[in-house]
Amino acid sequence: MRPEIKISIIGAGNLATQLGITLFNEGYFISQVYSRSKKNANVLSKKINANAISDIKKLSADASIYIIALKDDAIEIIAKQLKLKDKIVVHTSGSIPMDILKNSSSNFGVFYPLQTFSKTKKADFKTIPICIEANNNTTAITLQYFAKSISGNVNKINSLQRKKIHLAAVFACNFSNHLYGIAEKLLAKEKLSLDLLRPLIEETVNKIKDKKPCEMQTGPAIRGDKKTIKTHLNLLSKDKDLQKIYKLMSESIINSKKNK
Amino acid sequence: MRPEIKISIIGAGNLATQLGITLFNEGYFISQVYSRSKKNANVLSKKINANAISDIKKLSADASIYIIALKDDAIEIIAKQLKLKDKIVVHTSGSIPMDILKNSSSNFGVFYPLQTFSKTKKADFKTIPICIEANNNTTAITLQYFAKSISGNVNKINSLQRKKIHLAAVFACNFSNHLYGIAEKLLAKEKLSLDLLRPLIEETVNKIKDKKPCEMQTGPAIRGDKKTIKTHLNLLSKDKDLQKIYKLMSESIINSKKNK
Numbered sequence: 001m002r003p004e005i006k007i008s009i010i011g012a013g014n015l016a017t018q019l020g021i022t023l024f025n026e027g028y029f030i031s032q033v034y035s036r037s038k039k040n041a042n043v044l045s046k047k048i049n050a051n052a053i054s055d056i057k058k059l060s061a062d063a064s065i066y067i068i069a070l071k072d073d074a075i076e077i078i079a080k081q082l083k084l085k086d087k088i089v090v091h092t093s094g095s096i097p098m099d100i101l102k103n104s105s106s107n108f109g110v111f112y113p114l115q116t117f118s119k120t121k122k123a124d125f126k127t128i129p130i131c132i133e134a135n136n137n138t139t140a141i142t143l144q145y146f147a148k149s150i151s152g153n154v155n156k157i158n159s160l161q162r163k164k165i166h167l168a169a170v171f172a173c174n175f176s177n178h179l180y181g182i183a184e185k186l187l188a189k190e191k192l193s194l195d196l197l198r199p200l201i202e203e204t205v206n207k208i209k210d211k212k213p214c215e216m217q218t219g220p221a222i223r224g225d226k227k228t229i230k231t232h233l234n235l236l237s238k239d240k241d242l243q244k245i246y247k248l249m250s251e252s253i254i255n256s257k258k259n260k
Numbered sequence: 261m262r263p264e265i266k267i268s269i270i271g272a273g274n275l276a277t278q279l280g281i282t283l284f285n286e287g288y289f290i291s292q293v294y295s296r297s298k299k300n301a302n303v304l305s306k307k308i309n310a311n312a313i314s315d316i317k318k319l320s321a322d323a324s325i326y327i328i329a330l331k332d333d334a335i336e337i338i339a340k341q342l343k344l345k346d347k348i349v350v351h352t353s354g355s356i357p358m359d360i361l362k363n364s365s366s367n368f369g370v371f372y373p374l375q376t377f378s379k380t381k382k383a384d385f386k387t388i389p390i391c392i393e394a395n396n397n398t399t400a401i402t403l404q405y406f407a408k409s410i411s412g413n414v415n416k417i418n419s420l421q422r423k424k425i426h427l428a429a430v431f432a433c434n435f436s437n438h439l440y441g442i443a444e445k446l447l448a449k450e451k452l453s454l455d456l457l458r459p460l461i462e463e464t465v466n467k468i469k470d471k472k473p474c475e476m477q478t479g480p481a482i483r484g485d486k487k488t489i490k491t492h493l494n495l496l497s498k499d500k501d502l503q504k505i506y507k508l509m510s511e512s513i514i515n516s517k518k519n520k
Contacts, residue, residue: 095480115460128459164447167446170506172443172457177464178473182512183429186428187425190420190425194473197425198469199374199375199387208440213444216437219435220430221434235423236427252438253438
């Protein structure tokens, strides 16, 4: 069903590792793995039967798709050094413009998997949403086929949408994680563990599986329970930063109720 | 193993319903269910083979444990009307002082299940942390036995700890849910669904199962990625409230890194 195509992976970090392993297991032939660190390139390339390079000039032209899975800052530096004619070149970032690749090839795009990765934890790409974007129709079609060969959740999006998705992910994931951290510190001061809140945290996520989050909002702010809000602000009197967050989030919840 | 004791439940809302059903299924005899609304009292009492009352004066003295599972505001109003001598009386609130019950009985306390409930979704109390507190040692022991008969996660806590747990839950659950709502609205403006972020939201929670949240923090703020932060603030230029939340949360993440 799938054409016999070669992939090269530029990067050997968390995403590069999980994506490389997934593509290899799906039967793709991985030509090269590039990393600034020869050691990291070696580690990944051994796992996926590829050649390791640590000098980008040694990137061969034998692959059909080049995946730049590097940190945001490094993408532009590497992109400037690529001259891949009409080979497909993609980056994997939620926040970097697609056009950063316009001088690397005539066919370029974005392949943005919406998940957080680690080198050691096996990622199941089948359930990971992949957002793709391309500079022309042919590249878009190829990238759709390519993404669908590993994920059941492929979405064609434009640059503004991708930016908004990334922004929404910062709110829903980065900021939530920080709130878990705040909760942990508040509990630790009373010699209590975050484990106490784990079932409640998990249920909060379960509840939005089939309902809108705003319909599932609970707590003192949505109830208009000023007494509890005052008690909580008093408990936070020694930590003005947390007090500010509590106030601002509570006001935002109250306003969202008004605007409903 | 367990003494044949009768329970009466004051309340017929989400928690009262799930707790009542659980106790009934565990073999407890439920004497009465009180609700201001006769209809609600009837609905729950039929499920758990109890008598429904809507006049608190009709509360009989035949039970050993009285559970007040009402909204915070209603607890004090009802507590004032209870004269239960030495019967054990508890409320189920995270934020109301235990002493609100001091005139209801000589044995009183708190039975605070750390979970969010709905009338229709069956709650599995075995995994739900229950925080208990009592005004004397005997009541504390009885409440521990009682709580352990339905939950594998029973914690003896004091009033300050309970307040802090509730405060931490507001950060970790109420505020997180609001962030999911913000993410949903940002995506909806681009005709995108929150489903895109679901795997990432779930993985964010999975990752803190065996690691501290602060160790798992990702995103532009922790990376010190000022360029992306600026892009995001620009994207929010038409929504000053979200801009404020983004700034404050990002600053807080940056500060938590410094204080590590």
